[in-house]
């Protein structure tokens with residue numbers, strides 16, 4: 001193989017992307033060929049320089065918009081079972097980006113998922129069914145059905161979704177659940193009777 | 196988690212977009228859209244995967260969108276061969292060129308080397324800049340690069356090599372100016 005044939009190999013060698021056999025081939029050639037030695041030296045040097053090149057920072061307004069959208073998306077996923085009528089975090093995040101980016105964001109209309117519909121339906125029931133665990137299980141089944149329809153979901157995704165709901169349950173119910181430990185009873189309006 | 200993701204990866208994402216678009220406003224738009232899409236599908240996040248997997252998805256979106264949306268008016272479109280047009284062994288020009296590799300190397304040892312490389316880099320085609328950014332700036336491996344570019348893994352090796360040849364060619368032009 002001539003030097004030209006070594007060009008790609010030497011480049012890959014510098015990246016640590018050769019097989020053991022190829023590396024041996026390159027090393028043997030380098031012992032005999034100064035031109036290819038210089039080629040490798042150039043690649044290594046330019047790699048070093050590119051790696052240490054000062055990176056342009058993302059502009060402050062871009063970062064600010066991303067932070068806001070991230071916070072809202074996180075809030076949405078924490079408070080997933082939402083009361084009907086409240087603007088969803090998803091919509092807020094979309095709004096934040098669309099606002100920061102007029103006419104370009106084109107958020108795809110996310111039709112209500114089975115999950116959204118399920119939680120909307122749950123919201124119309126009395127808020128005091130107090131079966132948080134059963135609800136979580138129910139939602140999980142709903143989630144499972146929904147996810148099953150597009151692609152196989154690894155079990156850990158389902159579990160982490162489950163954990164999210166489990167965490168969200170007491171928070172969502174604080175204002176109306178008399179059994180809640182965190183809400184001081186005195187501060188609650190007394191128009192609700194305990195069972 | 197998302198907030199951490201923004202802090203950790205927005206600069207890199209912007210840098211990559213800027214390499215692709217060569218325009219601050221266009222790059223901002225690209226990055227916003229890519230992150231926005233990620234946030235939308237965030238509930239599918241598999242917590243056992245590293246955040247880097249999502250970063251690759253962002254890079255992929257940036258790359259695809261930049262092809263559609265960024266018009267680099269002043270840029271030559273390429274992956275055109277940079278040299279070797281003669282195609283047979285080492286031409287006289289190339290033999291001479293190789294002799295001058297020492298000049299290039301020497302130039303790269305100097306203090307202004309960083310600016311030299313940066314400028315040479317900026318004058319490359321979108322694809323060459325993209326691949327060198329992924330490989331040498333971001334430090335991705337060939338498999339990851341293939342993922343971002345949507346290219347068969349087997350082609351990455353030669354594409355990286357070609358981009359480097361192009362970079363060297365640009366530096367050669369500059370060095371020739373300095374040495375002459």
Ligand SMILES: [Zn+2]
Pocket residue numbers: 002003006029033034035036037
């Ligand atoms: Zn050689």
